[in-house]
Amino acid sequence: MLNYAAAVAFLSLLTPSLTSPALQSNTLISARDACAGNTADTRSEWCDYSIDTDYSEEAPETGVTREYYFELLDSNVSPDGVERYAMSINGSIPGPTIYADWGDTVVVHVTNSLADSTNGTSIHFHGIRQNYTNQHDGVTSITQCPTPVGSTITYIWRALQYGSTWYHSHYSLQAWEGVFGGIVINGPATANYDEDMGIMFLNDWDHDTVDALYLSAQTSGPPTLDNGLINGTNVYGDDDHSDQTGFRWNATWVEGSSYRLRLVNAAVDTHWKFSIDNHSMTVIAMDLVPITPFTTNVLSMGMGQRYDVVVTADQASIASSFWLRAIPQSSCSDNDSSDNIRGIIYYANSTDTPTTTGFSFTDSCEDEDVSNLVPYISKTVGDSGWSDSEAATVAFNDDSLFRWYLNSTTMVVEWVDPTILKVYNNETSFVDSNGVIEIDDEEWVYLAIQTTLAVPHPIHLHGHDYYVLAQGSGTYNSSTTLNLANPPGGTPPCFLRPTDNPGAWLMHCHIGWHTSEGFALQFVERRSEMLDLIDYNLLNSTCAAWETYTDSVSVVQDDSGV
Secondary structure, three states, X not given: OOXXXXXXXHHHHHOOOOOOHHHOOOEEOOOOOOOOOOOOOXXXXXXXXXXXXXXXXXXXXXXXXXEEEEEEEEEEEOOOOOOEEEEXXXXXXXXXXXXXXXXXXXXXXXXXXXXXXXXXXXXXXXXXOOOOOHHHXXXXXXXXXXXXXXXXXXXXXXXXXXXXXXXXXXOOOHHHOOOEEEEEEEOOOOOOOOEEEEEEEEEEEOOOOHHHHHHHHHHHOOOOEOEEEEOOEOEEOOOOOOOOEEOOOEEEEOOOOEEEEEEEEOOOOOOEEEEEOOOOEEEEEEOOEEEEEEEXXXXXXXXXXXXXXXXXXXXXXXXXXXXXXXXXXXXXXXXXXXXXXXXXXXXXXXXXXXXXXXXXXXXXXXXXXHHHOOEOOOOEOOOOOOEEEEEEEEEEOOOOOEEEEEOOEOOOOOOOOOHHHHHHOOOOOOOHHHOEEEEOOOOEEEEEEEOOOOOOOOEEEOOOOOEEEEOOOOOOOOOOXXXXXXXXXXXXXXXXXXXXXXXXXXXXXXXXXXXXXXXXXXXXXXXHHHHHHOOHHHHHHHHHHXXXXXHHOOOOOOOOOO
C-alpha cells in the first residue's frame, strides 16, 4: 500500500520532463548474460558467487552500466502537512533510488538547477569505497570544487560492494534540506526473505530549514526539532485532534511472509531506536557489511548508519495492525514529536489504527552491542607501527560561534581549492586548518578519537571500511585492549583501516551541525599514486566553472567547506 506522499515520489520517476536532459529516465546502457541472482530460498547465492565470496577481493564483471540523471530543484514540500521550502532531486524527497547489481558500473549526472545563486552542490555516495576512483567521491573542497548553478557534473564508480546505503550532498547542510536518496546494490545475503521493501529512511524534520537553524546551532547548541519522517512522511500534531496534518507511512504484509527493510538514519542530529511492535528483527547487514545474523526487538541507529533487517509477519493472532516506531533518544536528540514518529504495518486487508504497545528499552545513544556485529567474512587485522590520538573538543571562535576542534584544529577547507587539486599542482604542505594527515606505504593505520564531553559522535570515514578495535568510556592509551580478531565496523574511539586506496579521504562526525562546525579531518593517502588517477580536465572544468560563477555572484563560505 502506498500512501499519498510515497505515490507522488514514485510518479515523479515515471513521468520525466521531455524538455530537460537532467530528467531523462534512468537507462540500462549495456546488457550481459542472464544471471538468476537468487530467490527467496537461496539468498546466499549470487550468480557464480555467494555470501562466502570475499567482496573486498573480487566482484562480478557484469559489463552493465546503470545511468541516472538527477536535477536539483527548489521545491515547496509538506511531508507532515506543514508546507516549507526544501531542495529536491527530480522533484522528490527522498530523491530517486539508485539500483544496481553487484559489479555494475554506476553513472550519475547531476545538474544544479537551484535558484539561489549561492548554492553550489555535490553528491557523495555514502559508504561506497570508490576504489581508485577518489575523484568521484563527491566532497566539495576535497575531491572537487562545488558544481555551480546551471552546471552538470558526472560521477562514475563500480559497485564493488552490495547491500544498502544512500547518497547525499556534501555541500554545507544541503543533505538535510532534501538532497539525498537511497542506493540498493543487489547481491547475496546472510538470511533468506520473501520480499524486499527497499530503502526506509528515518529523518528528523523541522518547519524551518536547516540553514535557518544553523545560526542557533552555532550560538546556543543543537536546536529542538519539530518532527521526524519515515520514508519522507509523517503526521504533525496529536492523534485524534482535528488539526493534525500529514500522512503516516504504511504497508500491508501477508501473514507468514518475510520482509527485508533497508534502514538508513539520514537525520541531521537524531539517534533513533527503531522497532515494530510485537515483531522481532533479524539483522543481516550494517553499513554495506554483511554480518552473522542476530535477533533484536529494538535497533539503535546513529546518524549516517545503515542496517538491513528481515522481519516475518507472524503476529496475526495478536492484532491486525502494528505501530512501526522511530524514537529519538532524549539523551542526545531533542524533538517535540518524540512519541509520534510512527508508521503502520497492516495485516491482510486491515485498515484499523494500531493499539499495540512498544517494547521497553533504555534511552541511550550507544551503538548496538559490538558482540552482535560480527562481519560474515572474517578478517584478522594487523597491528600497525603508526598511530595517533585525536581529541574532540568544542570552543567558541572569534565570532562567539561554536566550533569543533580535533587536536586544536577546526577544519576549514576552501571550496575553490580542493585537496586533489593541491596534490595535482604538487603542493607539498597544507595549513593546519585543512586537517590533513598524510599516509604513505603503511599497511595499517589506526586512530583514536576521544572526548571528555558527554556527546556521542557517529564517525564516518570515506574511501574505506574500518574496523573498531576498542570502544567505550575512559581514555585511550597504549594499554587499551584492542580486538584484532574479526572486529566490527561502527563508531570509534579507536579504529583501524588498511591504506589500500590512494586519494584524499574525508573523516567527519555525521551530526550535520558538527560537520559544518569543523569536526573533520582528511587523509591524503599514497600521494605518489594519486596523480595518475586524477582526471584533470574534469577537475579543472568544475573548478573553472565555480571560479567564474563566484566572480559574478557573491558567495560567502561560512562553514567548514565540506
